[in-house]
Amino acid sequence: MKKQILSFTLVLFSLLSFAQTNYEKIMKEKIAKVESGKSAEDFQALANDFQRIADKEKGKWQPSYYTALSYIQKGRALMRENKVQELDEVADQAQKYVDEAKTVETNADIQLLQKMIYSLKMMVNPMERYMTFGMKATEQMASAEKLDPNNPRIALIKAEDVYFTPEQYGGSITKGMELFKQALEKFNSYKPKSDLDANWGKSEAEYFVSQATK
Structure with a gap:
């Protein structure tokens, strides 16, 4: 009886492990x-x-x-x-x-x-x-910034807001570019907690920083 329970437990564990692996693969x-x-x-x-x-x-x-x-x-x-x-x-x-x-x-x-x-x-x-x-x-x-001040996506969206807001309403292309550079610096050092956690936005920061060097 003990062997049957152990066998069932191992099969169940294997199925759960497979389901988790499949979930992570699809998500990635x-x-x-x-x-x-x-x-x-x-x-x-x-x-x-x-x-x-x-x-x-x-x-x-x-x-x-x-x-x-x-x-x-x-x-x-x-x-x-x-x-x-x-x-x-x-x-x-x-x-x-x-x-x-x-x-x-x-x-x-x-x-x-x-x-x-x-x-x-x-x-x-x-x-x-x-x-x-x-x-x-x-x-x-x-x-959001209070929860995670080093989050690069927060810096990225702040950069967007400043860059695309007209100057008469407080925006600035120059200031926006500086914020994109800061965002990219944060992307280069920030590590998400897992492979499935948020990790988007770096390519946009790279694009705007590349425009500043042209």
Whole structure:
């Protein structure tokens, strides 16, 4: 009887180990595509993929995190296409998965996504929404920075905000470039806790720093 129990335990352990290994493999494959996506359609496809994983892996925050990130990146792609009226819906989709991630984990990268969601909503009508969503975005950025001041993605998004904001509203291309350089320095020294934790953004920082040297 003891041998049967031991055999069953070993089989169960092997199955669980295989499932975890398979989960990590699939996640790594999908995560690698986050920075290579270009269009809203690319990011919607990624969101669908991560969403299916998130629906199965309720106890893990990363699938929900990457689902939300994919929706946010879809929103940023729509902004580049001047389709700002679609941003509310995309932001609401991202919010659902940020909320799910928050039930499992509290960290700066999740807080940063919340900031980015508020920024998307503000961009639907910046003049009317700055005092609501713009201020909320600022609060979330401060919260994220307090949790992890050395996080390079926080530095990257701060650089974006300064670089792309018109000077009459407090922005500065020169200051933005300096912040991109600071972000890249942080990327070069920052280590995520695991292979599935947030690790995106370095290529963007490298791009802007390379433009400054031309």
